[in-house]
Each structure stands twice: as C-alpha cells, then as structure tokens.
Amino acid sequence: MSDHFEARFAAVGGQGILLAGDIIAEAAISFEGKYAVDSPTYTAQVRGGPTKVDVIINTKRIEFTRTTAIDFMLCLAQKSWDRFGFDLKDNCTVLIDPSLVHEVDEEKYKVYRLPIIELTKTKMKKMVYTSAVSLGAMAGLTNYLNPESIRKALLKKAPRGTEEPNMQAFDIGFEAVKDLRHG
Amino acid sequence: MDNTEKKQRQVVFWPGNKVVAEAAVAAGCRFFAGYPITPSSEIAHVMSKRLPEMGGKFIQMEDEIAAMGAIIGASLTGQRVMTATSGPGFSLKQENIGFASFIEAPCVIVNVMRGGPSTGLPTALGQADVMQARWGTHGDRPVIALTPSYLDELYNEVIRAFNLAEMLRMPVFLLIDEVLGHLSERVEIPDPSEYELVERPRPTVSPEEYYPYDSSQGDVPPMADYFTGYRWHTTGLNHDKTGFPTTDPVICQAEEERMERKVSGNLELIEKYEEYMTEDAEIGVVAFGTTARAALVAVADARKKGIKAGLLRPVTLWPFPEKPTRRLGQRIKAMIVPEANLGQMIYEVERVAGCNGPVVGVNKIGGVPIYPGEILTRIEEFA
Amino acid sequence: MAVSYTKYLRMYHMPHMWCPGCGIGIIVKAIIRAFDALDWSTDDLAFVSGIGCTSRAPGYLDMNTLHTTHGRALSFATGIKFARPDKHVVVISGDGDATAIGGNHLIHACRRNIDITLVIVNNNIYGMTGGQYSPTTPVGARAATSPWGNIDIPFNVSELVKGAGATYVARGHVGSGVQLERLIRGGLTHKGFSVIEVLSNCHTQYGRRNRIPDAIDLIEHISKSTVSVRQAEKMSPEELKDKYAVGLLHQDTERTEYCDDYNKVIEHAQLER
Structure with missing residues (x-):
C-alpha cells in the first residue's frame, strides 16, 4: 500500500485540527508531487463539537474521496474517538493524548500515547501550536511522507511571524515519539 | 500534454467553495449578492473579500429572495453576476429564477446541495435538487444545470456557466453537493489564455430601432445595458418583442418556444x-x-x-x-x-x-x- | 414653463389600464414634474416596480423600466443602484406590495440607506387582485376578505420606515399634486433612502365597499383626513386620531449613504491587497 495513504485527525471544534489535515495534504501535493484530498466533517455545532478531517494521499488522481482504510489516526478527544473511530485498518497507527482519550481498541490498533497538550503547554506556552506538535509526532510515527515535506508544508502554511515557533513545536513532537512504544 | 504550458499553471489546494468563488472572479463576475446558508456560505466569504479587491460589488441581502432580485437588477446594467445558496435558499429563490428566465437576464446560481427536504441535513451532502432545478419555478422555461465531479473541472465549469448564461441570456445553475463544496484537492488553475470569456449579445442597432426581444437574428435577442440610451422595458408578464405585456396566444406561444429553443437549439454548446x-x-x-x-x-x-x-x-x-x-x-x-x-x-x-x-x-x-x-x-x- | 408630460411618457401605450379617477395618474404626473424640474436625462433613470396597480407605471414611462415580482422591487432596485451608483433609481409600489409581501425588503432598504427613492401609493387595499384587505386597511373597513369588517391593526407606513432608518420620509396625498411633486423632488435629491408615502384613492375596490364609491368623493375624504406637519405639531394626540400629517416628516442628512460607504470598502481592499 505504498502508493495510498489515509489519515484522520479527530478532535473537538476549535482545536485547530482541520489545519493539520490541510498541511499533510499540502506536503503531499507541493513537496512530493502526489495527489491529495481533504474532507472536513462539519457537525451541526462546529465549535466544541466532535470534528474531524480526513486526508487521502495517492500517487494517482483520487476518485473516491472518502476514507475506507485509514493508516493513521490522531485523536484528541474521547467523544471524537467514540464518533469517528471507524474505517481504521487493522494495525492502524493511532496517536492519542492519554489525558483526553481513555478508551481505544488496544487489540486492533497500534496505539501510541503522547501527552500532546501537556507538551505544548509546557514547552510552547501557547495552545495554537498543538497542531504543529501533533504533525511532528505524526511525522515521527509514519513513513509514508518524508518528515521534511511535512515540515516544509507547515512552514508554508504558518501565519507570518510564527514560522520559527511552529518549527520548534514540530521538532518537539518529532523528537518525543522517537522512543515511544505502542501499547 | 505540453509541459511548457503546464508549467504556467498555478497548482492550488483549495476547498470547492473557494474554487467556485475564485473561478467566478476569473470569469469576470463583479457582482455577488447572497444570504448566509450552510453549506455554501464560504462562497460568500471569499467573494466578500475578493470582489472589492477587484473593484466589484458584494452585498449580503436581507433574504434569499432579495439576493436573487439584486443579481438580476445588476445583470440588467451589464454586469456578470452570481449568487450562491443551498436547498432551502434555492426553494426561496425559485420565483425570481423564473423571472430571470423570462426576462432573459444572464446570471449564475450556485446550489451547494445538502441532505433532506426542508431544513434537512445542513452540513451533509445530498443530490436531491435534480428535479427542483428542472421544474422548481412555475411555468415552462429552459434550464441549464452543470454538475461537475472534480475541483479542476469545477473551476472550468464555473467559467462555462458564466459564458453560457451570457451567450444564451438565461440563468445557469451550478449544482454541486456538500462533499464537493467542502472537499479540498489539487486544482490546476488554467491560465486566462486557455479560455475565452464570452459576452452577452448587445445591440448593434440604434435605440430607435431596438427591440429587447428581437429574435430576427436568432433565438437570443441582443440585450442593451441599462443607462446606455436604449430605455427598454421588461416585465415578468408574457411579453412580445417590444418587451411590453401581451396576452396574444400566438405571440405567447412563439416567445416561450423561442426561449426553449435557446437550449434545445444549442445542445452542442451546452451538453457535456x-x-x-x-x-x-x-x-x-x-x-x-x-x-x-x-x-x-x-x-x-x-x-x-x-x-x-x-x-x-x-x-x-x-x-x-x-x-x-x-x-x-x-x-x-x-x-x-x-x-x-x-x-x-x-x-x-x-x-x-x-x-x-x-x-x-x-x-x-x-x-x-x-x-x-x-x-x-x-x-x-x-x- | 409648462411640463411636457409626453416627453416622459410612452404615448404609444396609452390609454393606460388604470380605472378612471385613480390616484395613480396624479402621482405619476407629480413624479414626471419632479423629474422635469431636476432636468435628469431619462437615459440615466431606472424606474422599478413590483406587482399591483402601481406596477404598471414603469411601462408608461420612457426610461429604463423594470416590472418585477410581487414585493421584490426594492431588491432588484438595490442591485441596479449598487451596480451603478452614478445613476438614479426610483421605485413605485403599493401598500400591499411594499409593506406586506415586500415588508422585509422595505425595512432593510431603509436600514441600508441606499440612495433609492421609493414612492408608496397607499390606497388601503389590494386593488388589482380584487379588493382584499392590506396592512393599511383601517380597522372595521370592509374588503373582499373582511366582509365583516377588518380586525387587523394597520401600519403607519411613514412611522414604520422612519423607525427602520429611512433618512427622508414624507407623506403626501392625491388631493394636492403640487405638494406631492415637491415632496417627491425632495426625495429624489436626497442622498440616501427616501420614502414618499402617498395617500391615494381606490374607489373601485375600497370606496365601493366602504360607502365612498365616487373617485372625487374619496379624494376629498382623504384630503380632509390630512393636516400639515406644522398644524399637527400643535394638535393633541386625541385631535390627531384618524388624521394624517402631510409634508416632510423626517430628514437626516448626516448619515452616510450605502454605495459611498462601499466605495470606501473598495478603496480599503485595494490598498490592502
């Protein structure tokens, strides 16, 4: 399955997770010449409600735009897991923040626990960098995209003046998962 | 494909609704009137920013009906105009859509289809406005509805929608669904040299010789912009070539049949x-x-x-x-x-x-x- | 100098379709005199209507004319004016067209303060559709749909538009064409949204059902119900009951106009770009 990759980013509205999906897609398109689609789910109450964005990447044009076999999922809220924890491949890499997500199917998936929120809070001081820390962690846990492509895409999408802290946040996430074991 | 030409194209990663707005601007749209409705609102968001940058006009009207009325008014002044809505708003606009069809005012109406009847599923997809697009307004009138499936196709179809509306003097619908509206994918923006922007036919005769529904040269009568000396009248009543009301059954039939022929007689242009x-x-x-x-x-x-x-x-x-x-x-x-x-x-x-x-x-x-x-x-x- | 009405009229469409004695004739003539006094080119004028007896007026005037859908004239006019702020846009509407089905557009055009002049012909009834009660039919009056007397409280149209933010509000009546012309002219030259409410007669649908079937009698009846703005100031609320103050009721020249404001938006956007 090296030519096809599916990722899901699930959280609650307002955590800026939709942006993470955009950056992954941007990385694939602009820095690896691949195709990508990105479909956000709009729930009736966008702020505070469970929300997700799905990204599909392929070396060829993508026809069906919904995920059917997810390779990687990031989840930052229990209620988002409960609602969107489906369509995952067996063995799917699942990254959760243990302070926010407590119950996932350990048997089926490779579950990695990283205190993303705590890490962002202590090292970055600003919660807007949650996405960048998450992306760094994702880059460290998956090998479909070159971490450098994700880094470049983040740099490209970062609001003017926030490039440096975003890079720093990315590296924090990337380093933090290096010795992380699943389970 | 020729690689040198491809290099000139800008590659973007945009959601469908932004594609609609940017393509409309590229298509020469300089007037947009709308009313907030999910899942089409992002089109208005982008237009409200882009149009004043281009010296164009964006207005958020008091309701869906008014938004439709406003674009018809602006169309009469010669502008390329658009509104965007979703199911319930499409229902509300129907009477004025019929009016635009009948006075033959070019305009583009985007309907980002959502699920269900009534308020339904505002944030989810549906494709249930197929028949409403065809028969939604009362009476007979020709219809063009474009339903692209991909975002690069969407960009081109928006441009085509404007061209068809102008060439044939009629409303053109762009029926997309919530999935396409919110989906982002790789879009290659064609260079303006790759497409043509077609204007509505305008009169070549003097104001004295002008009839707003003169079909002697073809089924699409030339349309004079307001305020250019032609001082013409138009009405939602059945009218003759002068634009004034008539109840003559022969003329009513001939004129409505002519309107239908604008589509049935131009299938090669329209069908895709x-x-x-x-x-x-x-x-x-x-x-x-x-x-x-x-x-x-x-x-x-x-x-x-x-x-x-x-x-x-x-x-x-x-x-x-x-x-x-x-x-x-x-x-x-x-x-x-x-x-x-x-x-x-x-x-x-x-x-x-x-x-x-x-x-x-x-x-x-x-x-x-x-x-x-x-x-x-x-x-x-x-x- | 006498006004040449025929210069503004599409004479080839005469005779008009209104009932003999209808107040619309007086109103259209007042509008023409106001145009003539300002010496505006008919090429630069758009005249827009909705549905009802008033809706036929644009057809008779030789300018850019548009007969739209019921209640929606103001939304079309807004599109025209917003696209071409350098031109003049005038709307004619009735009490039903403007304040019932078009009520939402009315209050929002007032709020927006777009430079359009609206003439509302208030004859207290739906004339063209057969005499049904309207939002301005007096309580107790008979209409095709109130055979036992109307129980709906009527709108005070001028107060309504004033409350909604119109920056020029005047009330005239068909008993005084001279005053009417002056009020309309004031509205045309006012920069902003202006409303001229005209108390008019529908002897055919309203008068016949309410014991004043003759046009002249009904116009006289309307005239007697009016008092000048100046007189009204001196009268008690008791005395003003069932009376209508006529003249210029409200004008605000401080508020900025919508298209002007939008031009600033364009300037801003182009600077930031």
Whole structure:
C-alpha cells in the first residue's frame, strides 16, 4: 500500500485540527508531487463539537474521496474517538493524548500515547501550536511522507511571524515519539 | 500534454467553495449578492473579500429572495453576476429564477446541495435538487444545470456557466453537493489564455430601432445595458418583442418556444459528459457529481472482476444528455443509477435510455455518500 | 414653463389600464414634474416596480423600466443602484406590495440607506387582485376578505420606515399634486433612502365597499383626513386620531449613504491587497 495513504485527525471544534489535515495534504501535493484530498466533517455545532478531517494521499488522481482504510489516526478527544473511530485498518497507527482519550481498541490498533497538550503547554506556552506538535509526532510515527515535506508544508502554511515557533513545536513532537512504544 | 504550458499553471489546494468563488472572479463576475446558508456560505466569504479587491460589488441581502432580485437588477446594467445558496435558499429563490428566465437576464446560481427536504441535513451532502432545478419555478422555461465531479473541472465549469448564461441570456445553475463544496484537492488553475470569456449579445442597432426581444437574428435577442440610451422595458408578464405585456396566444406561444429553443437549439454548446469504458459495456452506470467518482471506482473494480461495466457521467445534467444515454442504454443488459436521493435522475434515464433490461437505482440519503462497493454489488447482481 | 408630460411618457401605450379617477395618474404626473424640474436625462433613470396597480407605471414611462415580482422591487432596485451608483433609481409600489409581501425588503432598504427613492401609493387595499384587505386597511373597513369588517391593526407606513432608518420620509396625498411633486423632488435629491408615502384613492375596490364609491368623493375624504406637519405639531394626540400629517416628516442628512460607504470598502481592499 505504498502508493495510498489515509489519515484522520479527530478532535473537538476549535482545536485547530482541520489545519493539520490541510498541511499533510499540502506536503503531499507541493513537496512530493502526489495527489491529495481533504474532507472536513462539519457537525451541526462546529465549535466544541466532535470534528474531524480526513486526508487521502495517492500517487494517482483520487476518485473516491472518502476514507475506507485509514493508516493513521490522531485523536484528541474521547467523544471524537467514540464518533469517528471507524474505517481504521487493522494495525492502524493511532496517536492519542492519554489525558483526553481513555478508551481505544488496544487489540486492533497500534496505539501510541503522547501527552500532546501537556507538551505544548509546557514547552510552547501557547495552545495554537498543538497542531504543529501533533504533525511532528505524526511525522515521527509514519513513513509514508518524508518528515521534511511535512515540515516544509507547515512552514508554508504558518501565519507570518510564527514560522520559527511552529518549527520548534514540530521538532518537539518529532523528537518525543522517537522512543515511544505502542501499547 | 505540453509541459511548457503546464508549467504556467498555478497548482492550488483549495476547498470547492473557494474554487467556485475564485473561478467566478476569473470569469469576470463583479457582482455577488447572497444570504448566509450552510453549506455554501464560504462562497460568500471569499467573494466578500475578493470582489472589492477587484473593484466589484458584494452585498449580503436581507433574504434569499432579495439576493436573487439584486443579481438580476445588476445583470440588467451589464454586469456578470452570481449568487450562491443551498436547498432551502434555492426553494426561496425559485420565483425570481423564473423571472430571470423570462426576462432573459444572464446570471449564475450556485446550489451547494445538502441532505433532506426542508431544513434537512445542513452540513451533509445530498443530490436531491435534480428535479427542483428542472421544474422548481412555475411555468415552462429552459434550464441549464452543470454538475461537475472534480475541483479542476469545477473551476472550468464555473467559467462555462458564466459564458453560457451570457451567450444564451438565461440563468445557469451550478449544482454541486456538500462533499464537493467542502472537499479540498489539487486544482490546476488554467491560465486566462486557455479560455475565452464570452459576452452577452448587445445591440448593434440604434435605440430607435431596438427591440429587447428581437429574435430576427436568432433565438437570443441582443440585450442593451441599462443607462446606455436604449430605455427598454421588461416585465415578468408574457411579453412580445417590444418587451411590453401581451396576452396574444400566438405571440405567447412563439416567445416561450423561442426561449426553449435557446437550449434545445444549442445542445452542442451546452451538453457535456464523460464516458468511461462504455464501448463494450454490458452493464451501464449513470452518475453525476461526487457520486460519479464512487461509480468510476465501482466500474473499474467490476472490470477487474471481468464484468464489462461502463460509466456515463453527465457534466451538464440539464438538458439531460439524451443521445449518449440512449446509445449506452440500447446495448446493455442493465442500467445502474446511483444518486444521493431517493430516485430523481433515474426518471430521465428510464425515459430516454430505451434499455431492454432493468434500470435500477442505488439510492442513499442521510448525508453519507454512496460507497463504490454498494454500486459494485448492484453491478454484480445484474452482470 | 409648462411640463411636457409626453416627453416622459410612452404615448404609444396609452390609454393606460388604470380605472378612471385613480390616484395613480396624479402621482405619476407629480413624479414626471419632479423629474422635469431636476432636468435628469431619462437615459440615466431606472424606474422599478413590483406587482399591483402601481406596477404598471414603469411601462408608461420612457426610461429604463423594470416590472418585477410581487414585493421584490426594492431588491432588484438595490442591485441596479449598487451596480451603478452614478445613476438614479426610483421605485413605485403599493401598500400591499411594499409593506406586506415586500415588508422585509422595505425595512432593510431603509436600514441600508441606499440612495433609492421609493414612492408608496397607499390606497388601503389590494386593488388589482380584487379588493382584499392590506396592512393599511383601517380597522372595521370592509374588503373582499373582511366582509365583516377588518380586525387587523394597520401600519403607519411613514412611522414604520422612519423607525427602520429611512433618512427622508414624507407623506403626501392625491388631493394636492403640487405638494406631492415637491415632496417627491425632495426625495429624489436626497442622498440616501427616501420614502414618499402617498395617500391615494381606490374607489373601485375600497370606496365601493366602504360607502365612498365616487373617485372625487374619496379624494376629498382623504384630503380632509390630512393636516400639515406644522398644524399637527400643535394638535393633541386625541385631535390627531384618524388624521394624517402631510409634508416632510423626517430628514437626516448626516448619515452616510450605502454605495459611498462601499466605495470606501473598495478603496480599503485595494490598498490592502
């Protein structure tokens, strides 16, 4: 399955997770010449409600735009897991923040626990960098995209003046998962 | 494709609604009136920023009806105009859409279709406005509705919508669904040199010799911009070539038939469809919009299993592509029609396909798209 | 100098379709005199209507004319004016057209303060559709749909538009064409949204059902119900009951106009770009 990759980013509205999906897609398109689609789910109450964005990447044009076999999922809220924890491949890499997500199917998936929120809070001081820390962690846990492509895409999408802290946040996430074991 | 030409193209990763707005600006749209409604609002968001940058006008009106009225008013001054809405707003606009059709005012109406009747599922997809687009306003009038499936196609279809509206002096619908509106994918922006922007026909005669509905030179009468000395009258009442009301049954019939001919007489210009593996197909699939993308996967999967399936994808949904549907219908065993509604386009397929075998719908509502596997199951059933 | 009405009229469409004695004739003539006094080119004028007896007026005037859908004239006019702020846009409407089905557009055009002049012909009834009660039919009055007397409280149109933010509000009546012309002219030259409410007669649908079937009698009846703005100031609320103050009721020249404001938006956007 090296030519096809599916990722899901699930959280609650307002955590800026939709942006993470955009950056992954941007990385694939602009820095690896691949195709990508990105479909956000709009729930009736966008702020505070469970929300997700799905990204599909392929070396060829993508026809069906919904995920059917997810390779990687990031989840930052229990209620988002409960609602969107489906369509995952067996063995799917699942990254959760243990302070926010407590119950996932350990048997089926490779579950990695990283205190993303705590890490962002202590090292970055600003919660807007949650996405960048998450992306760094994702880059460290998956090998479909070159971490450098994700880094470049983040740099490209970062609001003017926030490039440096975003890079720093990315590296924090990337380093933090290096010795992380699943389970 | 020529690589040097491709290099000039800007590659972007935009959501569908932004594609609509940016393509409209590229198509020369300088007037947009709208009213907030999910899932089309992002079109208004982008227009409100982009139009003043271009010296154009954006206005948020007090309701959907007013937004439709405002773009018709602006169209009369010679502007290329657009509004965008979704199901409930499309319902509210219908009377003024009929008015635009009848006074022959060019305008583009985007309907980002959502699920369900009434308020339905505001944040989820549907494809259930197929028949409303065709018959939603009272009385007879011609209809053009474009239903692209991909975002780069969407960009081009927006430009085509403006051109058709101007060339034929009529409203043109862009029917997309929530999935396409919110989906982001790689879009290659064509260079302006790659397409033509066509203007509405304008009078070449003096104001004294001008009739606003003069069809002596063809079915599309030249249209004078307001405030250019032509001082013409127009009305939603049945009218004759002078633009003034008439109840003469012969004229009423001739004029309404002329309006219909603007579409029926220009099918080559308007019709657009794509066929995928239909040459030797034994099972036909007809699908539009994002459902057609699932159908394409299903057809490819069927082929892998040795089933000769083929897809017909109308890009122009109205007028319905009768000839290719019939061509496909007459040589297949069964026709599968997946659509995100309880069965609307299938009536057209049944009407024109001349299919000896069954015409079967795959219908799914509730805001969840039809998956390729669901279509494949039906294909296998009739193979 | 006498006004040449025929200069503004499409004489080839005469005779008009209104009932003999209808107040619309007086009103259209007042509008023409106001145009003539300002010496505006008919090429630069758009005249827009909705549905009802008033809706036929644009057809008779030789300018850029548009007969739209019921209640929606102001939304079309807004599109025209917003696209071409350098031109003049005038709307004529009735009490039903403007304040019932078009009520939402009315209050929002007032709020927006777009430079359009609206003439509302208030004859207290739906004339063209057969005499049904309207939002301005007095309580107790008979109409095709209130055979036992109307129980709906009527709008005070001028107060309504004033409350909604119109920056020029005047009330005239068909008993005084001279005053009417002056009020309309004031509205045309006012920069902003202006409303001229005109108390008019529908003897055919309203008068016949309410014991004043003759045009002249009904116009006289309307005239007697009016008092000048100046007189009204001196009268008690008791005395003003069932009376209508006529003249210029309200004008605000401080508020900025919508298209002007939008031009600033364009300037801003182009600077930031």
